[in-house]
Amino acid sequence: MRLKTALGNTFKTLMMVMPMLLSVIGLMGLFETLVTPEMIHSVFKGSILSDTLIGTGVGAISVGQPFLSYAIGGELLDDGVSLYAVTAFILSFVTLGLIQLPLEWSLFGTRFTVLRNMLSFIFALLISIATVFILGLIQ
């Protein structure tokens, strides 16, 4: 009986979340089609600092399977973009999600969403610096 009630409540939650979930999926489809890997390549300028910031920002607005970020990141490295920027890009690709923000906000509230995304942004930068620094020490 308790399971039946819980299933009913969970179904109601699913129905409540569904419009937002479908919107996010729809936006992903549009972004994946309209924002091409070539466009992502074109925004990197060659400066380590600005490229790392750009990498974090571009990762945050990009959508798709994680392997896509590895493939783009690998090509960016081949094109001479710094490892700082590529690390920030592949990290923010999976930790930040501009498209998912409305869903996150509706379920977790403004304060939690802002705090979590700010921390993810800052830590994408910090981790990219730390990763390159540690790799420099051990290699």
Add this chain to the structure above:
Amino acid sequence: MSKEVQRKKPKSKSGLILLFVVGCLYLLTFYFNAKAGKEALLIAFETVKMIAPILLVVFFLMALLNTFIDSKSISRHIGKQSGVRGWMIALVGGILSHGPGYIWYPMLADLRDQGAGDGLVVAFFYTRSIKLPWLPLMISYFGLAFTVVLTLLVILSAWIQGLIVNRINT
């Protein structure tokens, strides 16, 4: 009517509004570039097909959690005072959870409403960036050393971010 229901009711409308906006964006895309519109719609359908089984698992998990585990147990295991066990559940849970992050949002929000600590939820979110099935591919692109260092730093950062959130909340 509980506070939670009162809080969520107006926000459920925002989903419908956003869905309407996205629908309009698709109409515009179809109008200006039908091929791109079709492609975007196909990607969206493929995503729905991909997440549907995981979404089912998540919602059954939610139902089971609501049936067999009460708020007190949730607070004890993953609440603010849950200690090392809570951190381990959040960090390992994030690494092992499968599929896109947004599928897990409803369950995490539910757990949070029942007493799960914000710091642990943030830590779970962050370790989700470690994608176990994709690690071999990451190694092939960036090397073993890069992958190991990045993975360890992500776990450490997830814990630090959780601590920061807990500190801010107190």
